[in-house]
Amino acid sequence: xxxxxxxxxxxxxxxxxxxxxxxxxxxxxxxxxxxxxxxxxxxxxxxxxxxxxxxxxxxxxxxxxxxxxxxxxxxxxxxxxxxxxxxxxxxxxxxxxxxxxxxxxxxxxxxxxxxxxxxxxxxxxxxxxxxxxxxxxxxxxxxxxxxxxxxxxxxxxxxxxxxxxxxxxxxxxxxxxxxxxxxxxxxxxxxxxxxxxxxxxxxxxxxxxxxxxxxxxxxxxxxxxxxxxxxxxxxxxxxxxxxxxxxxxxxxxxxxxxxxxxxxxxxxxxxxxxxxxxxxxxxxxxxxxxxxxxxxxxxxxxxxxxxxxxxxxxxxxxxxxxxxxxxxxxxxxxx
Amino acid sequence: xxxxxxxxxxxxxxxxxxxxxxxxxxxxxxxxxxxxxxxxxxxxxxxxxxxxxxxxxxxxxxxxxxxxxxxxxxxxxxxxxxxxxxxxxxxxxxxxxxxxxxxxxxxxxxxxxxxxxxxxxxxxxxxxxxxxxxxxxxxxxxxxxxxxxxxxxxxxxxxxxxxxxxxxxxxxxxxxxxxxxxxxxxxxxxxxxxxxxxxxxxxxxxxxxxxxxxxxxxxxxxxxxxxxxxxxxxxxxxxxxxxxxxxxxxxxxxxxxxxxxxxxxxxxxxxxxxxxxxxxxxxxxxxxxxxxxxxxxxxxxxxxxxxxxxxxxxxxxxxxxxxxxxxxxxxxxxxxxxxxxxxxxxxxxxxxxxxxxxxxxxxxxxx
Numbered sequence: 001x002x003x004x005x006x007x008x009x010x011x012x013x014x015x016x017x018x019x020x021x022x023x024x025x026x027x028x029x030x031x032x033x034x035x036x037x038x039x040x041x042x043x044x045x046x047x048x049x050x051x052x053x054x055x056x057x058x059x060x061x062x063x064x065x066x067x068x069x070x071x072x073x074x075x076x077x078x079x080x081x082x083x084x085x086x087x088x089x090x091x092x093x094x095x096x097x098x099x100x101x102x103x104x105x106x107x108x109x110x111x112x113x114x115x116x117x118x119x120x121x122x123x124x125x126x127x128x129x130x131x132x133x134x135x136x137x138x139x140x141x142x143x144x145x146x147x148x149x150x151x152x153x154x155x156x157x158x159x160x161x162x163x164x165x166x167x168x169x170x171x172x173x174x175x176x177x178x179x180x181x182x183x184x185x186x187x188x189x190x191x192x193x194x195x196x197x198x199x200x201x202x203x204x205x206x207x208x209x210x211x212x213x214x215x216x217x218x219x220x221x222x223x224x225x226x227x228x229x230x231x232x233x234x235x236x237x238x239x240x241x242x243x244x245x246x247x248x249x250x251x252x253x254x255x256x257x258x259x260x261x262x263x264x265x266x267x268x269x270x271x272x273x274x275x276x277x278x279x280x281x282x283x284x285x286x287x288x289x290x291x292x293x294x295x296x297x298x299x300x301x302x303x304x305x306x307x308x309x310x311x312x313x314x315x316x317x318x319x320x321x322x323x324x325x326x327x328x329x330x331x332x333x334x335x
Numbered sequence: 336x337x338x339x340x341x342x343x344x345x346x347x348x349x350x351x352x353x354x355x356x357x358x359x360x361x362x363x364x365x366x367x368x369x370x371x372x373x374x375x376x377x378x379x380x381x382x383x384x385x386x387x388x389x390x391x392x393x394x395x396x397x398x399x400x401x402x403x404x405x406x407x408x409x410x411x412x413x414x415x416x417x418x419x420x421x422x423x424x425x426x427x428x429x430x431x432x433x434x435x436x437x438x439x440x441x442x443x444x445x446x447x448x449x450x451x452x453x454x455x456x457x458x459x460x461x462x463x464x465x466x467x468x469x470x471x472x473x474x475x476x477x478x479x480x481x482x483x484x485x486x487x488x489x490x491x492x493x494x495x496x497x498x499x500x501x502x503x504x505x506x507x508x509x510x511x512x513x514x515x516x517x518x519x520x521x522x523x524x525x526x527x528x529x530x531x532x533x534x535x536x537x538x539x540x541x542x543x544x545x546x547x548x549x550x551x552x553x554x555x556x557x558x559x560x561x562x563x564x565x566x567x568x569x570x571x572x573x574x575x576x577x578x579x580x581x582x583x584x585x586x587x588x589x590x591x592x593x594x595x596x597x598x599x600x601x602x603x604x605x606x607x608x609x610x611x612x613x614x615x616x617x618x619x620x621x622x623x624x625x626x627x628x629x630x631x632x633x634x635x636x637x638x639x640x641x642x643x644x645x646x647x648x649x650x651x652x653x654x655x656x657x658x659x660x661x662x663x664x665x666x667x668x669x670x671x672x673x674x675x676x677x678x679x680x681x682x683x684x685x686x687x688x689x690x691x692x693x694x695x696x697x698x699x700x701x702x
Contacts (some may be wrong), residue, residue: 157504211472233459233465237459237527239420240456240459241452256467330468331516332514
């Protein structure tokens, strides 16, 4: 088991390296291949309507005319050790972990992102808890009462949940529960440490909206998994032992049916931590998703590069945790 | 026919059929299981599937009954019915199942659950899919034992190791923590048997216990079952399509076709003096090592009937080489299961004398 985890960790580090290379390649190699010179590339690093001298300064400062390998080396080194952008009298220091320096905002990208992470994390974890519990519970009940009114109603609603986009359900939820009946009048983000009650109350609507989408998906997945598992031979064996039906369902059925759910859950959560773009945008939550949207709107390449790297990092870490969890749950995976 | 009517009619029929059934007193002290006129039907969109249709048999303590038949003849449905494992499905069950003087059809699910695994245990066909992949074999045996016995986990673990050792698993104390996928097919089936025997069941139902195993392992498992039966004194029902398995283990044999018993008798009767054309067919399609290789097996022509549209009259008629000899009766009438000799019953329209003649002249010499 420990060997398995160590091996997965090594693979993960390697994977992160590859991800950083690919991301870096997308932002620096592809424009070159497409025929952009370093001046044109630099012009995208200063935001809108820059002066030629400002562009030249940036080109120098970021070393765009150096070979790509050197540039990547500096980028990778910056993540670990921090980076100095030195060109003439203009000295800029970006402390580690340096994910780039937004010259438009005159700030390192990392602290900007970090101030948005709690918002996204609060949103993602809260919603994840809701949809995991709600979705699987509905899925299990649906599977056990397959074909009943409950099953059909739940699956109908689930279909709606899967199909309706967040900006639709979110706006309806806002209209109904924030304006018409102001149960959740205020949607301003309040940090958990500051006031747990307001934190939860103000996030309740985004949580529910986001969880609705995922719960629908999970309910369908759980139902399908549960139906399949409950027709397995080992379920018959469990019944033949004289096990009470509740134990058959929970200990033998659910345990096996939930394993694939764990995988998807990890990846979904990892993905969400990189920014729940639509939800954050709909509810004006200043998280990583909104950060990304603004970065793209302003064509702020360092910010985009930073947030892509961070999101990739979350997904890779989520993958690692899922793999380890899977090995804990399913003994056949421990090799 | 309503359920009650069918039950009533069933009782009248069993009363007739019962007296000669195996020729012993009903309710004799050595009787463990008696099934009377069991019907298990499944309503489907295409019609009523009559998986088991009026089946009667009995099993005595320490004895082995072999139930033989092709796929879809209702063997497994019967065994699951005895364990009450059709509960929760849409199965319609009528008739009687008496286990040690207790009627199981219509009793509470809770009561059946108490009996399952404790008094009646079951071994399934494919031990890989029948054991839970996420729990060690030890855990699964411990679970089975502790449902019915109020003992500590530690004591149950000792018991599990002891049983694993008893079914011939080497280094049982170590293997108890193995997961099913870490064991070979034969070892898995042994573990399955250890689990079934964990509560010393009085009746052990083995549903195709060797079908999924290597031929070399099959004989070992059969020997094991027969050894354990001698040691624990359990009654065994062995369900199979393999007459070789039955010949090795069974005291009595029930031949099923399309949900009905077509022949029922001692193993000597079935193998030495079979009286039903279907049994002849089964015997003829069995490979034998003591014959020339050049001789071809004689398969039974045709395929088993659909259980929704069972052929009128005798269900075996379309595949029977002797159906013409009955003068049309096989098309119109369902042949009843009749006693032809003490303890030997068969369901065929042909007169017994004629059948014995066919067996002696045409079938036996060619086997």
